[in-house]
Amino acid sequence: MHTLQLRIGEHLIQASGDLQNLMKMFKKNLLPTSVINEQPDLFIHIKDGYGVPFVDYSVDMVKEVNRIxxxxxxxxxxxxxxxxxxxxYAYDDLALKHALINLYSSFIVSNNWGLLIHSSCVMDGGKAHIFxxxxxxxxxxxAELSYPRELLSDEATLVKITADEITVYNSPFRSEMEMDEVSQLGSLASINILYQAPYNERVALRKSNxxxxxxxxxxxxxxDAKETGKIIGLMKLLANRVPIYELHFQKNDTFWELIS
Structure with missing residues (x-):
């Protein structure tokens, strides 16, 4: 049995597992932290040997009175x-990673804290920009074309949403690019919906669109309806506070001329 404390965003998570290979996934992709006299926000217990290799992204949910x-x-x-x-309970490291994304996303929505958005996010001049x-x-x-700008995420962007500020945290849920520990968070300045094109153009969208x-x-x-209401409320705050654009871009770094 192995135990590890992890920091994701503002949350302290205590993870335990009975197999070394699953704990290696935590150590590689999540930020370990030594915290004294702080109660974890979430306890996760991990076991392997469940199910079959990845089939598709279909997830079945069952909600009971005190369990989901x-x-x-x-x-x-x-x-x-x-x-x-x-x-x-996970079949392999890929299953564990996807399960963690599922669990943490549900955790932050349930607590009305924020969202995990399928996107990359880059820091430029102290501001964060989502793609x-x-x-x-x-x-x-x-994300790759944005180098040497700092990368906060390449797959799942961690966004804290309040009525006063929208903040992006360095996300441990990575696809290929490793975490950069230089910048841990940044104020979100823009969201860019990407379209590859033979030209560069950035078009502001109406908030509703x-x-x-x-x-x-x-x-x-x-x-359930209550949780769906929370996510809609968070999305409305995000769309009202942060400008959203269509970004048509060439496959080079010149699109940053439209952002910086």
Missing amino acids: SFRRADYLIEADSDYKNAYI AGESGAGKSTA GFILLMDKVFYWAH
């Missing part, structure tokens, strides 16, 4: 309804 479960072919999550304590889009639109490409385009970019599995 999320089941995919390669993982099972069983959590208390307040998301203070959860068990993850979102359909599959293949160029989220990872935009931006809201609609972002809805399917959020990592979240709706399971």
